Amino acid sequence: MQKIGKQTIKFDTPPSILECSSIVGPKESDGPLSKYFDQTLEDEFWGEKSWEKAESKIIRENVANLILKSGVSSNDIDFVIAGDLLNQCISSSFGLRDSNIPYLGVFGACSTFVESLSIGAVMVEGFAKNVICATSSHFCSAEKQFRFPLELGNQRPPTSQWTVTGSGAAMISKNGYGPFITHITPGKIVDMAIKDANNMGAAMAPAFCDTLLTHLKDTGRNPSYYDAIISGDLGYIGKDIAIDIIKANGYNIKSNYNDCGVLIFDKQKQDTHSGGSGCACCASVFSGYFFKQLKSKNLKRILLIATGALMNSTSSQQGESIPGIAHAISIEI
């Protein structure tokens, strides 16, 4: 592997995404991508006593399903790289504590999935045979932790997004016939002083643009090189802002750019305001939908840019702004 340009890494022997697995909750199962997910849940508890335990079960079962689908023996898996939105990433650590696989915890808020794919790809090109990259989020555990008790029934402003309940997981491998991870462009923290914790799309869009523009410059590629450029969870508002910023920088991405938060829900029917969000938004939409499009060659080259808001409730209460980050990964067949 080698660094090209300012912050992109190009792989000499691109790691293969051998298999993906996805589980989503009931609301996501009612959305337009329903048929693409491996498993859909009927309720938010899945037989557990708390939303946190349910989220741990979701990532555990999803990783177990990934291992099963991939046909890779657990002994041949070098690492599981995972993280989530819960304080101290407990969904991942409790969900994966019995996996008996070396564990690296990562935290990039909703950018976690692509962060883990990026580190995983470096490991596979370096020395590893197989690495699992996984993440989860849960609407109820996230609302409870970041906003208000669900029981209050608070009104949600039109800029707010709906945290996806679910998990996405990928097996990156030295073996396999693709799709291949050809480049990664890990992002810098970008803070444009947005303070509205109910408008994450606006807070994260500048980071998305910074990483996309850097990726294009580093690789010498034009946006049209990609069949699809996909952001993680900017939602409707963040997506519009992103298109505007990119246009001001000389590129038109309107025709081949979309956002997982826009794709996963039906805005009109599902009352999800600005769209989906959460670590599982990008992870489940990639693992469920885009991975299959690549496998079936409906899409041949995609740029997946997961976005994260690196704040917590204390920082908001202390009047801080919301730093954003975005990591990009180029996946080609």
Place this chain on the structure above:
Amino acid sequence: MQKIGKQTIKFDTPPSILECSSIVGPKESDGPLSKYFDQTLEDEFWGEKSWEKAESKIIRENVANLILKSGVSSNDIDFVIAGDLLNQCISSSFGLRDSNIPYLGVFGACSTFVESLSIGAVMVEGFAKNVICATSSHFCSAEKQFRFPLELGNQRPPTSQWTVTGSGAAMISKNGYGPFITHITPGKIVDMAIKDANNMGAAMAPAFCDTLLTHLKDTGRNPSYYDAIISGDLGYIGKDIAIDIIKANGYNIKSNYNDCGVLIFDKQKQDTHSGGSGCACCASVFSGYFFKQLKSKNLKRILLIATGALMNSTSSQQGESIPGIAHAISIEI
């Protein structure tokens, strides 16, 4: 780089630890290692309005000092890999948001420093010129978040540990004359069903032993190969448990094993019960003390094993046990 044995990576061109930097708070400044730290603070606020903002300032200033000391231009730094104990790792993200360096957030609780060194070393052998690995913790922000408001003045049980206020940071580089990172052994999650959140040493000791024994088996080394084997923050109680478990597995590590949590405070004079803990415990003791011992060749081979407890206050309230993890890194001159 190549994998040897079950879970150890051996570097073909061992990355160099070019420079380290450390800042600690007032209590650590009164401890036995005081003179080794780059900067010592007179109070826990350092001119900020909250403990969280103070912790962000600590990691920010420490990373700035590391860059200055190392003589590396910011443009030549490929990544900063960082994480901390605060919910959603806000100390790192707010502290490093203006760094203008690609950022990878990691979470391994108190094992974070060695996790970041491990990923950083893989990056450097793979493609990167320089990578910063940093972490922080703060007694007051940690107590407030994980236990009780400090103002309550709660009694602390004898098994409890004292979260270190401070930060440790290292610059890993393709260049430099060592000490070199020769091996890493990332750990698995080990949960022995310990539920006492005031006895972290007991919860983490089994993970320490699992990683140490695996490292010895993978490398074919005996504990006596190392001038020092150092755990992150098992404290007095965890240290004793670790020595016993390792003895039951056929090795005596009494003569060359110590713990950063034991070393950083004077137990008798400082009323710190079982010793220090927190991400900054291992990070500041390595960056302040052990790095200098390696540079001056007082020590030639050390095995640093940072330990983490992967829980949060919600998991404890829900009756969960405390999963532990430990990552090992072999550093030699």
